[in-house]
Amino acid sequence: MSDTTMRQPFGLRIASVSFLIFWSFLALFPLLWIFTMSFKLPLDAFSESALDVITGPITRERRGGISILDICIAGAIFYAILKVPGLFGRRAVRFFARKRAGLAVLGVAYAAWLYVLVTGFGVTGPSVLGALFGGLLVWLFGFSGEDDDEGGLLGTLLAAVFYVLAAGAGLWFVLPPLLSAVDSAALQIPLVDYLAHPLIGATTEHYMSVWFDRGFYRNFLNTMLVTAGVTTVSLTVGTLAGYGLARSTSTVAFWLLILALVFRALPHSVLVTGYLPPFIASRDILQPLWDAPIIGSFLGLFTATPPTLYGQPVAVIAVLVSINQPFTIWMLRSFFQSIPKELDEAARVDGCSDMEAFRRVIMPVMWPGVVTTGLFSFLLAYNDYLICSLLLNSQNQTMVPSITQFFNSETTTTDQVQAVAAAVSITAPLFLLVMAFQKQIVSGLTAGAVKG
Amino acid sequence: MRRQTFWKFVGPSIFLMVLFIALPLASVFWQSFFHSVPSVESVEVETCSPGFPTQICETVLKSRAVLDENGRPVTTTHFVGLDFYRSVVEPDVVWQAFSSGNPAAILRIDFWRALRFTVTFTFITLPFVLGLGLAIALAVNNSTARMRGPIIFVSLLPYIITPVIGGISIYWLFVGDGIVTRLIEAMLDRNIAVMTHGWAVEALMMFYRVWHIAPFAFVIFYAGLQGVNRDTLESAMIDGASRFERLRYVIIPHLLPLIVFVTLIHLMDSYRVFEEIVAFNAQSQRISLQWLTYDFLQPDDSGNRAIGRASASSMLTMIGIVLIILPVLRRAWRDHRA
Numbered sequence: 001m002s003d004t005t006m007r008q009p010f011g012l013r014i015a016s017v018s019f020l021i022f023w024s025f026l027a028l029f030p031l032l033w034i035f036t037m038s039f040k041l042p043l044d045a046f047s048e049s050a051l052d053v054i055t056g057p058i059t060r061e062r063r064g065g066i067s068i069l070d071i072c073i074a075g076a077i078f079y080a081i082l083k084v085p086g087l088f089g090r091r092a093v094r095f096f097a098r099k100r101a102g103l104a105v106l107g108v109a110y111a112a113w114l115y116v117l118v119t120g121f122g123v124t125g126p127s128v129l130g131a132l133f134g135g136l137l138v139w140l141f142g143f144s145g146e147d148d149d150e151g152g153l154l155g156t157l158l159a160a161v162f163y164v165l166a167a168g169a170g171l172w173f174v175l176p177p178l179l180s181a182v183d184s185a186a187l188q189i190p191l192v193d194y195l196a197h198p199l200i201g202a203t204t205e206h207y208m209s210v211w212f213d214r215g216f217y218r219n220f221l222n223t224m225l226v227t228a229g230v231t232t233v234s235l236t237v238g239t240l241a242g243y244g245l246a247r248s249t250s251t252v253a254f255w256l257l258i259l260a261l262v263f264r265a266l267p268h269s270v271l272v273t274g275y276l277p278p279f280i281a282s283r284d285i286l287q288p289l290w291d292a293p294i295i296g297s298f299l300g301l302f303t304a305t306p307p308t309l310y311g312q313p314v315a316v317i318a319v320l321v322s323i324n325q326p327f328t329i330w331m332l333r334s335f336f337q338s339i340p341k342e343l344d345e346a347a348r349v350d351g352c353s354d355m356e357a358f359r360r361v362i363m364p365v366m367w368p369g370v371v372t373t374g375l376f377s378f379l380l381a382y383n384d385y386l387i388c389s390l391l392l393n394s395q396n397q398t399m400v401p402s403i404t405q406f407f408n409s410e411t412t413t414t415d416q417v418q419a420v421a422a423a424v425s426i427t428a429p430l431f432l433l434v435m436a437f438q439k440q441i442v443s444g445l446t447a448g449a450v451k452g
Numbered sequence: 453m454r455r456q457t458f459w460k461f462v463g464p465s466i467f468l469m470v471l472f473i474a475l476p477l478a479s480v481f482w483q484s485f486f487h488s489v490p491s492v493e494s495v496e497v498e499t500c501s502p503g504f505p506t507q508i509c510e511t512v513l514k515s516r517a518v519l520d521e522n523g524r525p526v527t528t529t530h531f532v533g534l535d536f537y538r539s540v541v542e543p544d545v546v547w548q549a550f551s552s553g554n555p556a557a558i559l560r561i562d563f564w565r566a567l568r569f570t571v572t573f574t575f576i577t578l579p580f581v582l583g584l585g586l587a588i589a590l591a592v593n594n595s596t597a598r599m600r601g602p603i604i605f606v607s608l609l610p611y612i613i614t615p616v617i618g619g620i621s622i623y624w625l626f627v628g629d630g631i632v633t634r635l636i637e638a639m640l641d642r643n644i645a646v647m648t649h650g651w652a653v654e655a656l657m658m659f660y661r662v663w664h665i666a667p668f669a670f671v672i673f674y675a676g677l678q679g680v681n682r683d684t685l686e687s688a689m690i691d692g693a694s695r696f697e698r699l700r701y702v703i704i705p706h707l708l709p710l711i712v713f714v715t716l717i718h719l720m721d722s723y724r725v726f727e728e729i730v731a732f733n734a735q736s737q738r739i740s741l742q743w744l745t746y747d748f749l750q751p752d753d754s755g756n757r758a759i760g761r762a763s764a765s766s767m768l769t770m771i772g773i774v775l776i777i778l779p780v781l782r783r784a785w786r787d788h789r790a
Contacts, residue, residue, distance in 0.1 A: 012695075016591040020599070023588055024606045026663065030621040031609060033631065037624075046629045053631065237464045244461030254788050256462065258781060263473050265773050267724045269745035270766040274476025276749060277483070277759055322472030325465050354457040383614040385727055386742075390749055400614055404730070420624065423617050434608050438601075441608060445668060446675040 031427060038421040039202040042413035045420070059201030067198050069186055070179045077175065081167050160436075206414075206421035210406075216399070216422060222313060223382065223398040229317035230381035231374050234324045238377075239370060241325075242332025243358060247341070257333070260326035268323065272390050275319060279391065282309040311393035319391065320381050327380075328373055334447050335369025336362070372444040375437055382430070399426050484536055484763035488529035536764035563765065566744045570772075573658060573740070574722045580662045581718055582711060585669025590699075592670070593677045604671070611667040619731025622660050623647075650737040657728040657738070665721070669714045676710045677703070719776050741769045 036054055037045040041063065044056040052058075059065060066074075187197075210216045245253050278285055286306035290296045309315040339362065347357040382400075389401035403426065406419035434441065495516060500509040542561050549557035558564045592603055610618060625632040626646045633646055646652045680703055688698050704711075726742040729735055735743065748762035 013594070016594045019587065020591045020595060020603055023584075023591075024603060027606050027610050027667070030618070030625060031613065034621045034624060048629075048634055050631055050635075237468060240461045241465035244458050248458050250455075250458070251788075253458070253462075256466070258784055260469070261780070261784075262777060263469060265720045265777050266473070266477075267726075267742045267745070267766075267769055267773065269726070269742045269749070269762075270480060270770060271473065271476050273483070273745060273749060273759065273762045273766045274478075274480045275472075276757065278479070318468070319472055322468040325469050325473075329465060354454070355460075358461075379612065383616075385614075385616050385730060386746060390746070400616055403616065403620075419620075423620055426614055426617050430612050430614065431609070434605060434612050438605055438608065441612070442604065442671055442675075445671045 034420050034427075035424050037417065038206060038424045039204065040417070041201075041203065042417050044201060045417050046413055054200070056201030059203055060198050061201070063201065063203040063205070065198035065201040065203075066179075067183055069183060071199075073179060073182060074175065077171075085163065206418050207425065210418050210422045210425065214406075214418070216402070216425065218395075219397055219399045219402045220425075222392075222396055223400075225313050226316055226320070226388070226398055227378050227381040229314070230320045230324065231377045233317065234321040234328050234377045235370055235374050237321065238325060238328035238332050238373065239366070240358075241329045243336050243362060243366075245329060246333045246336035247344070257330065260329055264326040264330075268386050271319075271323065272387060275391065276310075279309040279315060282306065310391065311396055313392070313396050316388060316391050319387060320384060323387070324377055324380050328377060331373045331376065331444065331447055332369060335366070335373070338369075339365060368440070368443075369447075371437075372440045372447070375433070375440055376444055378433075379430075480763045480766050483759055484767050485531060485533065486529050487532045487535070487760055488527045532760070536760040537768070540761055540764045540768065562739065562744055563741075563768070566739045566741045569654070569738045570723060570725060570740045570742075573654075573661070573725050574719060577658050577661045577665070577722055578715060578718055580658075581665045581669050582714065584662060584666040585714065586673050586707075588666065588670040589673035589677055590703075592674055604674075607667040607670055609667075610663050611665070613664075615664065615727035616731050618664055619657075619660050619728050622656065622663070623732050626652075626656060647733075653732055653734045653737050657725075657732055657734065660728055660731070661722060661725070665718060668717075672710050672714055673707055676707045680706050716776075716780060720773070723772060723776060741765070741772070745769065 033053075039059075040053065040056040041059045043058045044052055047053050056065065211220075245257060283306050290306050343365075344357040344361055347361040348354070352360060384398075385400050388398045389404075392398065392401070394402075394405075399422075403419065403422050406415065406422050493516065494513050496511050497514050498509055498511045500507045502508075540563050542563070545561060546558050546564070549555055559568060588607065592600055595603070613621075624630050627633070628645065628647070633644065636646075637644055646656075684702055685698060688702050693701065724742050725740045726746065729738065729740055729743045735747070739747070745762050745765045748758040748765060751757050
């Protein structure tokens with residue numbers, strides 16, 4: 001049958017397209033609106049007319065704004081930033097994938113991280129644990145990049161991180177002076193000067209005061225610490241378990257998966273009720289371990305007294321990893337099931353043990369599934385409100401719970417716009433994430449549904 | 453795979469799940485029946501102040517914490533039976549409400565209020581999530597290939613955005629001087645305050661949840677639509693099935709397992725509704741079961757957390773989860789034995 005019979009009547013077409021436009025508007029509007037508000041002075045942000053919120057006449061008068069010329073230049077630069085990876089991406093990936101270059105970059109990054117841990121957080125148990133996991137990471141990536149002509153995950157990851165950092169720094173330090181220079185030059189030329197007059201009022205002062213005066217950068221660092229920890233640990237543990245479960249047909253494996261399903265449904269507040277008393281009293285509970293002859297002297301190397309787990313990011317990492325485990329192993333299991341069994345059987349026929357078969361044969365082909373699962377682990381840790389707000393104290397608080405501090409003190413309208421700016425700051429990384437990983441997110445969402 | 457290697461692979465994950473999920477669950481169960489308080493002893497303290505002709509002395513009875521030889525406070529734990537459950541559920545008040553013919557009175561108790569909201573919330577949002585998700589999936593499936601990428605990108609945003617932030621961004625549209633409130637005021641030509649009405653806040657929270665979860669349903673259904681058998685569709689058309697009949701008798705049955713999947717996930721997730729209460733600042737008007745436990749766990753003015761009552765309300769919340777998940781478990785067990 002030809003396509004003409006499947007063709008839709010005109011009315012249905014119009015209806016479906018207008019429905020999609022309506023949905024897109026609905027999906028985007030709240031986010032775009034707070035984005036717009038965050039760049040305006042309070043008088044504009046809470047103005048009665050919607051047009052005033054968008055154009056911000058008062059902000060333009062008092063703080064200046066952006067002109068048509070600015071928009072064109074910034075647009076061109078953003079377009080270039082998006083296009084450059086397509087042009088030079090492959091070459092860069094190949095450069096970073098060369099083992100020596102990749103390891104050198106990783107080593108530098110690792111040293112920097114260690115430095116931050118040691119100076120910023122003090123040499124404590126968490127930092128030593130963090131360093132150990134960092135080492136594990138270097139080791140894992142160190143041999144995954146071997147003889148892969150496309151460049152492999154290591155190269156892609158490093159190139160991406162490098163590129164994002166470079167582009168971010170460029171935008172932050174180069175763009176504002178460049179724009180103001182172009183504007184002031186254009187204002188001298190007749191006719192062109194209309195394009196250089198500020199058109200839309202915009203100010204970044206709310207972001208400045210949120211991030212620096214009110215210390216939001218500290219919450220950002222805590223979020224980075226927690227999310228990095230959760231993602232790496234839950235992937236390491238989950239990959240092994242997912243593989244084991246995918247390759248086992250025993251009843252034990254079935255019951256483990258069912259149990260994981262039950263655990264996935266638990267409300268998190270139930271679990272936190274179980275954590276709070278032992279976490280607060282952990283110093284007394286763990287004391288016997290520290291008093292024990294051999295283990296005690298080993299543990300004494302990290303801290304002289306047992307830690308109070310309440311308020312420690314490392315405790316929250318452990319909690320989030322465990323809560324995330326059921327989901328992780330279900331997802332990774334379905335990815336591993338799509339890898340043909342013959343692959344590891346062939347490896348074992350060639351004389352590999354199970355572990356070796358996993359390391360040499362499965363690991364090189366498992367990365368798409370791991371990246372997808374990693375994304376969802378990251379999202380869980382990043383978006384969590386309940387656990388972090390109950391188990392962390394205010395010094396170690398992550399970004400999402402700390403936002404309540406902004407609207408609890410909603411006394412002036414400036415405070416409110418600052419809360420909006422903080423909310424937009426939390427959203428921005430997720431926006432980039434969807435942009436970069438749209439395909440992986442969609443495949444991850446559907447992976448769970450395939451099995452039903 | 454040999455049994456020993458299997459345990460080597462699965463071991464770390466099981467260790468974490470036992471330590472951080474199973475043990476806390478057991479301890480919550482235990483905590484809900486036992487009350488532990490720091491032991492207190494009463495001592496007579498004589499305080500004297502200089503006076504004339506004799507010192508003025510008074511003895512007062514003071515209570516102080518008992519310390520052990522290491523200087524740590526001693527706590528005593530005793531079995532309290534169902535006391536914590538009783539303080540959460542308040543059966544006396546419930547009984548009185550029913551016997552006096554005014555059942556609505558039980559909604560003054562936090563637990564019943566939370567249960568009422570949680571259940572309504574879960575079941576009212578479900579059809580909207582399924583319907584909106586299916587509508588978007590069908591519309592995207594009808595559209596040209598060039599439109600699909602951007603629409604999927606835009607649709608993923610509400611799903612990926614931090615729930616609290618997504619909720620707040622909608623809250624800000626409706627709060628006192630929010631833009632939508634202003635718009636409605638201009639249309640009705642009078643002042644309104646959306647957030648002072650409990651039902652309005654409740655409706656907004658439901659709207660937020662549909663906005664947040666419908667994209668997930670959309671992605672799942674859209675993936676399912678790619679697998680609809682074209683031959684069946686064409687033969688249905690030859691048999692003279694209209695567009696709606698094709699949807700009803702070919703596409704929906706094909707998507708049925710996915711609809712069940714989305715329903716299950718939605719029931720589990722919206723039963724845990726929590727972030728909406730925080731985002732919409734709704735605790736004085738509407739609370740959910742998970743928020744109730746959260747509230748018990750927050751330290752009060754003197755720094756105490758109501759662990760016992762939190763445990764009791766946790767255990768009560770778990771009953772609902774078991775009810776939701778039971779059909780799934782039974783089906784999985786049947787499939788496994790088959």
